[in-house]
Amino acid sequence: MSTTNDKTVSxxxxxxxxxDLSKSTPSRQQRKMRPAADIYETKxxxxxxxxxPGVAKDGLDINIDQNVLSVEGEINLxxxxxxxxxxxxxxxxxxxxxxxxxxxxxxxxxxxxxxxGVLVLSIPRSEQHKPRKIEVKAA
Amino acid sequence: xxxxxLRFSPSLFAELEGILSSELPxxxxxxxxxxxxxxxxxxxxxxxxxxxxxxxxxxxxxxSLEKNLLSISAERAPEETxxxxxxxxxxxxxGKFKRVITLPDDVDPEQxxxxxxxxxxxxxxxKKEETLPRKIEVSV
Numbered sequence: 717m718s719t720t721n722d723k724t725v726s727x728x729x730x731x732x733x734x735x736d737l738s739k740s741t742p743s744r745q746q747r748k749m750r751p752a753a754d755i756y757e758t759k760x761x762x763x764x765x766x767x768x769p770g771v772a773k774d775g776l777d778i779n780i781d782q783n784v785l786s787v788e789g790e791i792n793l794x795x796x797x798x799x800x801x802x803x804x805x806x807x808x809x810x811x812x813x814x815x816x817x818x819x820x821x822x823x824x825x826x827x828x829x830x831x832x833g834v835l836v837l838s839i840p841r842s843e844q845h846k847p848r849k850i851e852v853k854a855a
Numbered sequence: 856x857x858x859x860x861l862r863f864s865p866s867l868f869a870e871l872e873g874i875l876s877s878e879l880p881x882x883x884x885x886x887x888x889x890x891x892x893x894x895x896x897x898x899x900x901x902x903x904x905x906x907x908x909x910x911x912x913x914x915x916x917x918x919s920l921e922k923n924l925l926s927i928s929a930e931r932a933p934e935e936t937x938x939x940x941x942x943x944x945x946x947x948x949x950g951k952f953k954r955v956i957t958l959p960d961d962v963d964p965e966q967x968x969x970x971x972x973x974x975x976x977x978x979x980x981x982k983k984e985e986t987l988p989r990k991i992e993v994s995v
Contacts, residue, residue, distance in 0.1 A: 752946040752947045752948070753944065753946055753947065754934065754942065754944060754945050754946060754947045755942070755943050755944035756934075756941045756942050756943070757941050757943050758941045765934055765947060767909045767910065767947050767974070768909065768974065769907040769908065769909040769973065769974035769975050770905075770907065770973055770974060770975045771973060771974075772973050792973075793894065793905050793975060793977070794977070795896065795903065795905075796898050796901075796903065798898050798899065799896040799897070799898050799903055800896055800897050800898070801894065801895070801896045802895050802896055802897055803893070803894065803895040803896075804894045804895070805889065805892035805893050805894060805907070806892050806894055806907060831910075832909060832910050832911060832912075832971075832973065832974050833907075833908075833909030833910060833973045833974015833975065834909045834910040834974065
């Protein structure tokens with residue numbers, strides 16, 4: 717049986733945004749935005765690339781709760797105090813996204829690397845879920 | 856009465872969110888469609904431009920300013936991986952891009968400063984001296 721088509725990472729549908737909308741007064745302090753992500757899945761595990769422009773290492777928060785991986789990053793543009801905005805494509809001040817991980821992935825071995833506003837998360841498949849080749853002995 | 860009419864249920868917003876995130880022509884929540892995104896602002900002395908271009912090298916960004924036309928172009932290469940078939944979700948922009956921004960007429964192209972940090976290209980263009988606001992003393 718092939719396991720290559722199994723979805724090991726899937727998106728939690730709008731979990732963060734629906735939570736926010738259900739509050740009676742949306743917080744003006746946190747305007748969250750879903751960052752773009754690419755997900756690669758191989759026999760060894762999964763690699764997630766997330767675009768987080770404006771997020772520095774100390775503004776980044778990565779959490780794993782059960783099998784949900786949450787990434788939150790504060791967008792810091794270092795604007796001068798007296799800046800009057802004239803045009804804004806990005807009004808959010810926070811990136812936020814959650815990924816549901818398969819139990820096949822080893823959440824204790826997540827490797828995170830942030831460079832130039834791109835976060836790379838590498839999550840290996842746990843040993844017992846790695847594909848194994850079975851040698852057939854000649855009779 | 857009116858205030859009741861204006862109060863929308865949270866589910867209405869969730870529904871609207873759902874409609875907006877679906878493939879409507881001319882509207883996309885996918886950042887790759889409108890790349891790169893830009894924020895702009897002005898201070899008394901300068902015009903500040905912030906481009907959201909993550910995953911670049913500073914040397915690969917081509918920034919030029921001619922009179923009050925600021926153009927930024929570059930190419931964002933796709934991630935180099937051994938196995939392209941392994942891609943199961945693809946949202947991030949890759950390819951060539953160019954964005955031209957018209958700045959106010961009173962900028963001084965000679966005084967431009969561009970820095971690239973944490974995936975943000977920040978360009979600061981000074982305003983011309985003569986157009987800066989001046990305080991005029993009133994003599995008694």
